[in-house]
Amino acid sequence: MKADTPGTVAVGDDEFQQPPLPVKMVIAGGFGVGKTTTVASISEIEPLTTEASITTVAAGVDDLSHTPEKTTTTVAMDFGCITIDPTLKLYLFGTPGQERFGFMWDDIVEGALGGLVIVDTRRLDDCYAAVDYFEHRDIPFAVALNAFDGKVEYGLDEVRWALDVSDHVPVTVFDARERGSVRDTLLVVLELALARVEEAEARAATEL
Known part of the structure; x- marks a missing residue:
């Protein structure tokens, strides 16, 4: 019998490729913060988007002062995926940012x-x-500050204080347009989520 390699199962002299484990991750945030851009930057498939044109009525509801060039908005969700390695695949779901789609x-x-x-x-x-x-x-979850125009208005500690998030919640800076930056940020969330799963499994094992 051959030794298993990641993503394969050895049976006799044959190896069979296992499909990667699917992991669902949600990309959230307010209107125009870069959710659609984040999914599009990293997805290995053509991302599914539900973008609609911003009408004059919507422009009166959504704050466009910081995103004057924005002409569309997500009305349902964004979807994309990225294979991390042969054993793991992330499925990314971006939420609509407007409160009325909550x-x-x-x-x-x-x-x-x-x-x-x-x-x-x-x-x-x-x-x-x-x-x-x-x-x-x-x-x-993790918090990621999108570096619009290559900068952020406040430091990580200031944002953590303002949002009142726990110390175990990672707060980082990234660029939603850069694939590598998005990848590194998603890996932070993935490590956090997998650690939570391992903790739950360990607790369950001790209760048996």
Whole structure:
């Protein structure tokens, strides 16, 4: 019998490729913070988006002062995927940022192992709802400050204090347009989520 390699099962003299383990991750945050861009930057497939044009009516509801060039908005969700290695594949679901589409969150988040809350430091208030959502449902998440124009308005400690997130919640800076930056940020969430799974399995084993 051959020794197993990652992603394969050895049976006799034959090896069979196992499909990678699917892991669902949610990309959340306020309107125009870069969720769609994040999914598009990293996805190995053509991302599925549900973008609609911003009408004059919507422009009166959504704050476009910091994103004047934005002409579309996500009205349902974004979807993409990325294979981390032969054993693991991330399925990314981006939430709509507007409060009026909040009724869709429960369906989008169901089954997710972790979440990434993207923050525009020019308008921190927009991400409070996403932070509260993950905290109240005890879903592991990280906070990522999107470096618009290559900079952020506040430091990591200032943002952590303003959002009042626990010390175990990672807070980092990334660029939603850069594939490598997005990858590194998603790996932070993945490590956090997998650690939570391992802890749960260890507790279950001790209770047997």
